[in-house]
Amino acid sequence: MLSIGEFSKICGVSTKTLRYYDEIGLINPDEINPENGYRYYSIRQLKNMLxxxxxxxxxxxxxxxxxxLELEEDQSEEKLCSTLNYKRKEIQETLNALEFILKQMSSDILNLEKGIPIMSCLDNIEVQLVETETMNILYMRQMISSDDYVVGYGKYxxxxxxxxxxxxxxxxxxxxxxxxxxxxxxxxxxxxxxxxIEETVKGTRDLHGGLCAKSVLKGSYSELPAVYAxxxxxxxxxxxxxxxxxxxxxxxxPNQATEPKDIVTEVYFPVKKK
Structure with missing residues (x-):
């Protein structure tokens, strides 16, 4: 058996954290001395902690x-593989977003060195006045948080x-x-x-047409706020x-686009003359 201190040192986890893990049922001491409350962990628990x-x-x-950890043993390997694949996809998306930020930052630095203001990109966004047609749309309307945008878009x-x-x-x-x-x-x-869609069924409505200010973005969705501005x-x-x-x-x-520049998004502002 290992004392909580020994177990902590081997696994690189503080004793305070180990006590918290015990509280939430993540990993419990194998034995607790009823007289002094000292906690002991078995050798086999090293693998669990790692x-x-x-x-x-x-x-x-x-x-x-x-x-x-609570998965049934006969399902654990399959579900763990699926869970790891999903997490890997999440991390890859984060890396892609960070890579885009780095490229954008490098471009901004290069422009500043040339005396070009960072927000000069707004000058390159074109706006045109268009007349749109009424559309029959199949829709779902939800309250969605900013953290759920990416997942929500795919889900709905x-x-x-x-x-x-x-x-x-x-x-x-x-x-x-x-x-x-x-x-x-x-x-x-x-x-x-x-x-x-063409058919009028339950869950459809008319999106009425009319005069719109329109702009087209060819690039990452993160650039949409600039288009809106x-x-x-x-x-x-x-x-x-x-x-x-x-x-x-x-x-x-976006799943078919090999690079952000291949993503095309149209933005419409329904307007009228003041």
Missing amino acids: FINRLKSYHFSLEEIKAI FSRLFEKIATEKLTFLGTPMTIYHSPEYNPAGNDTEFAIP KLMEWVENEGYELVKSPYEVYVTD
């Missing part, structure tokens, strides 16, 4: 690790695609998102996911005002 440390290094939360669009496939409905356009909240709230925003500036300078919720149309599937 496994917990490995999962922590993979950015699993303690709740996720506990769920993994998947449900819409599933309904279209099940009911053999006819596509008339690419997926789109309509933002109804009057202001940004990280806790939750009124977001409508939609796909234009440019559109709002154009609307103000040209004497228009926003009359309905802005929306985005995803011309390309």
Whole structure:
């Protein structure tokens, strides 16, 4: 048996952390002396603790690790493999986002060295006035937090695609998102996911057409705020005002794009003259 101090030293985990893990049921001492409360761990628990440390290094939360440890033995290997694959995908997405930030930062530094202001990128965003047609859209409207945007987009669009496939409905356009909240709230925003279709069925409505200020982004979704800022500036300078919720149309599937520059997104601001 190992004392809590010995166990702590071998595994590289503080005794305070080990006591906390005991409290939440992550890993419990194999034996506790009833007279003095001293905690002891068995040699076999070293492997368990190292496994917990490995999962922590993979950015699993303690709740996720506990769920993994509680898997039935006959299912553990298969489910662990699936869970690790999902976490690997999450980490890869984070790495891709960080890589984009590094490229953008390098570009900004290069521009600054040439005397070009960082936000001069706004000058390259084009805006045009267009007349849109009324569309019949199959939709789902949800309150969704900023942390859930990526997962939410996949989740709700998947449900819409599933309904279209099940009911053999006819596509008339690419997926789109309509933002109804009057202001940004990280806790939750009124977001409508939609796909234009031909048939009028339960779950469809008309998205009325009209005059719109439109801009096209060819690049990462992280650049969309700049497009929104440019559109709002154009609307103000040209004497228009926003009359309905802005929306985005995803011309390309991001999963099919090899590079961010291949992603094409149209942004529409429904407007009228003041």
